[in-house]
Amino acid sequence: MKIIVDAFGGDNAPDEILKGCRMAKDALGMDILLTGAESAIRSAAARLSLDIADMEILDCPDVLTMEDDPMSVRREKKNSSLAVCCMALRDGKGDAFVSAGNSGAVVVGATLFVKRLKGVLRVCFAPVLPKSTGFFLLADSGANNECTPQMLAQFGLMGSVYVEKVMGVKSPRVGLLNVGAEEHKGGPLQQAAFRLLSEDQRIRFVGNVEARDVPDDAAEVIVTDGFTGNVFIKTYEGVALVLMDKIKGIFKKNLKNQLAAAMVLGDMKQFKKDFDYNSYGGAPILGCSKPVFKVHGSAKAGTMFSALSLTAKYVSAGIIDEIAEAVGKGEGE
Amino acid sequence: MKIIVDAFGGDNAPDEILKGCRMAKDALGMDILLTGAESAIRSAAARLSLDIADMEILDCPDVLTMEDDPMSVRREKKNSSLAVCCMALRDGKGDAFVSAGNSGAVVVGATLFVKRLKGVLRVCFAPVLPKSTGFFLLADSGANNECTPQMLAQFGLMGSVYVEKVMGVKSPRVGLLNVGAEEHKGGPLQQAAFRLLSEDQRIRFVGNVEARDVPDDAAEVIVTDGFTGNVFIKTYEGVALVLMDKIKGIFKKNLKNQLAAAMVLGDMKQFKKDFDYNSYGGAPILGCSKPVFKVHGSAKAGTMFSALSLTAKYVSAGIIDEIAEAVGKGEGE
Numbered sequence: 001m002k003i004i005v006d007a008f009g010g011d012n013a014p015d016e017i018l019k020g021c022r023m024a025k026d027a028l029g030m031d032i033l034l035t036g037a038e039s040a041i042r043s044a045a046a047r048l049s050l051d052i053a054d055m056e057i058l059d060c061p062d063v064l065t066m067e068d069d070p071m072s073v074r075r076e077k078k079n080s081s082l083a084v085c086c087m088a089l090r091d092g093k094g095d096a097f098v099s100a101g102n103s104g105a106v107v108v109g110a111t112l113f114v115k116r117l118k119g120v121l122r123v124c125f126a127p128v129l130p131k132s133t134g135f136f137l138l139a140d141s142g143a144n145n146e147c148t149p150q151m152l153a154q155f156g157l158m159g160s161v162y163v164e165k166v167m168g169v170k171s172p173r174v175g176l177l178n179v180g181a182e183e184h185k186g187g188p189l190q191q192a193a194f195r196l197l198s199e200d201q202r203i204r205f206v207g208n209v210e211a212r213d214v215p216d217d218a219a220e221v222i223v224t225d226g227f228t229g230n231v232f233i234k235t236y237e238g239v240a241l242v243l244m245d246k247i248k249g250i251f252k253k254n255l256k257n258q259l260a261a262a263m264v265l266g267d268m269k270q271f272k273k274d275f276d277y278n279s280y281g282g283a284p285i286l287g288c289s290k291p292v293f294k295v296h297g298s299a300k301a302g303t304m305f306s307a308l309s310l311t312a313k314y315v316s317a318g319i320i321d322e323i324a325e326a327v328g329k330g331e332g333e
Numbered sequence: 334m335k336i337i338v339d340a341f342g343g344d345n346a347p348d349e350i351l352k353g354c355r356m357a358k359d360a361l362g363m364d365i366l367l368t369g370a371e372s373a374i375r376s377a378a379a380r381l382s383l384d385i386a387d388m389e390i391l392d393c394p395d396v397l398t399m400e401d402d403p404m405s406v407r408r409e410k411k412n413s414s415l416a417v418c419c420m421a422l423r424d425g426k427g428d429a430f431v432s433a434g435n436s437g438a439v440v441v442g443a444t445l446f447v448k449r450l451k452g453v454l455r456v457c458f459a460p461v462l463p464k465s466t467g468f469f470l471l472a473d474s475g476a477n478n479e480c481t482p483q484m485l486a487q488f489g490l491m492g493s494v495y496v497e498k499v500m501g502v503k504s505p506r507v508g509l510l511n512v513g514a515e516e517h518k519g520g521p522l523q524q525a526a527f528r529l530l531s532e533d534q535r536i537r538f539v540g541n542v543e544a545r546d547v548p549d550d551a552a553e554v555i556v557t558d559g560f561t562g563n564v565f566i567k568t569y570e571g572v573a574l575v576l577m578d579k580i581k582g583i584f585k586k587n588l589k590n591q592l593a594a595a596m597v598l599g600d601m602k603q604f605k606k607d608f609d610y611n612s613y614g615g616a617p618i619l620g621c622s623k624p625v626f627k628v629h630g631s632a633k634a635g636t637m638f639s640a641l642s643l644t645a646k647y648v649s650a651g652i653i654d655e656i657a658e659a660v661g662k663g664e665g666e
Binding site for chain 1: 478510512520543561563564565566567573579583592594597600601607
């Protein structure tokens with residue numbers, strides 16, 4: 001198995017990307033093809049005393065930044081590490097690609113170069129996030145502002161296959177994010193999606209789910225349109241950050257509180273780890289003809305390692321074939 | 334000033350409602366007209382040793398529950414404490430009404446009986462929530478699943494007037510909840526609402542606001558459609574609950590942690606209070622011809638007191654006239 005890695009994606013590229021690749025290759029043994037300016041990659045590796053002699057490099061001069069227009073991946077930034085990464089996957093130079101770069105550009109690149117599976121209406125961005133116990137997958141979290149009921153039904157199906165085969169949850173619960181539990185809740189989009197999801201015998205649909213129950217333990221797959229999903233995930237992140245920050249402030253306030261903090265340090269660290277946004281590595285782009293995985297922009301080596309390990313499972317679990325078949329069947333073929 | 338209070342709205346009615354009314358009448362001196370079964374009100378007051386001799390009662394037999402269809406307020410539950418509350422305000426028997434009952438039914442009752450102000454396209458549900466410092470008002474948080482850009486522009490204007498006149502923030506910042514900060518972000522609804530809000534010289538529009546920045550300090554008025562707003566508020570609530578619960582678990586885990594908890598108890602209590610969903614009492618229904626205030630369903634006496642105090646300001650600040658004039662002007666009259 002060979003995974004193509006965008007060496008210049010994310011806030012900590014290339015150093016943390018290279019370190020994560022080294023960890024993954026040592027632990028999991030997959031081949032790695034890096035894209036980016038070869039000289040910069042080699043000098044970073046030398047500086048970090050990282051041996052990358054067993055990784056290939058596809059030399060390309062440009063970097064597509066977080067500020068670039070996502071569409072630039074096929075125009076002015078078509079020689080960027082991200083665009084070259086996409087094209088390398090398209091051309092069969094590897095089995096999957098991983099990038100911590102510009103999310104919008106990863107989605108555009110995945111759609112335009114790697115292409116959607118036949119029958120898939122839209123690819124979706126499906127991050128895995130912690131909940132009170134375990135995790136859930138959110139599909140879509142922002143690739144598609146406007147969705148049809150059919151798209152939502154596909155997100156549910158693809159998310160279910162991914163969570164079962166890659167994340168190892170047998171028969172995961174699929175819920176539709178809505179403003180109430182009853183079938184008639186929400187607008188026409190949610191009402192029609194509810195019907196389609198209910199009728200799909202291949203998934204375990206548990207009905208509408210209210211946002212307040214998602215962080216607790218409502219379902220393993222949460223289906224929503226990309227606009228709502230994006231607001232959901234950013235609210236989730238924002239509230240957690242503000243609350244954690246307030247607690248940090250309390251623990252630093254005075255000597256007495258600092259002492260108390262020292263006493264619960266281990267448990268607080270574990271709690272922070274359990275609720276770490278980064279702990280699940282990032283988001284698969286579901287619906288592509290080949291596995292594409294978007295790592296958090298802030299990823300460090302450990303997160304890159306998790307992402308590469310999930311991507312390896314994504315490849316070996318054969319879920320692309322399964323999704324292709326499921327979506328095909330879904331269309332009555 | 335006379336405030337009409339639904340004595341049978343909410344999880345803790347009538348006891349906590351009556352206690353809150355007593356507190357408000359003692360501290361603020363407004364007249365209070367209670368709606369509900371008089372015998373039940375009088376026996377609850379006797380049991381609680383509460384003197385309610387200086388409050389009027391509009392006797393009505395029914396209760397509209399949290400499970401009832403909101404539309405039942407004008408049909409099978411038109412003799413409920415909530416419906417009678419709405420009709421009493423319509424008929425000029427008081428200056429405002431307050432209920433901790435079924436939110437949907439409060440909105441329906443406010444719209445059908447109290448009516449919208451001329452020129453107001455839709456009333457909106459506008460809870461006030463804590464952020465890292467101070468608070469923000471969210472309009473709409475669930476009265477309208479589907480909105481037009483014009484409705485969103487009105488929510489911004491009405492929210493701004495309320496926050497300035499009732500909550501006392503001079504020239505509050507108004508932000509549009511969106512998936513990115515740039516003007517072109519979001520779908521057609523957000524793009525058109527952005528233009529309308531930008532052009533409105535009566536408000537201080539600060540542009541698009543991402544959900545992750547709202548709990549920090551993005552703006553004092555957050556404008557959104559009711560579907561997104563409802564997902565936002567419930568995510569906010571859910572994440573806060575799960576995190577607080579986890580921290581509670583840590584502090585109870587063993588003797589050492591319990592000791593640590595005792596050392597930061599005062600600060601944690603203050604923090605919990607600062608972030609208490611209930612601390613701002615609830616939500617005004619903006620756009621009605623008379624002040625309507627929805628209290629949290631879980632309200633206890635203290636929250637009822639806050640709600641009655643805010644409602645008194647809502648009445649005396651004359652913002653209904655101001656909104657009427659503003660919305661009228663907005664239409665070019």
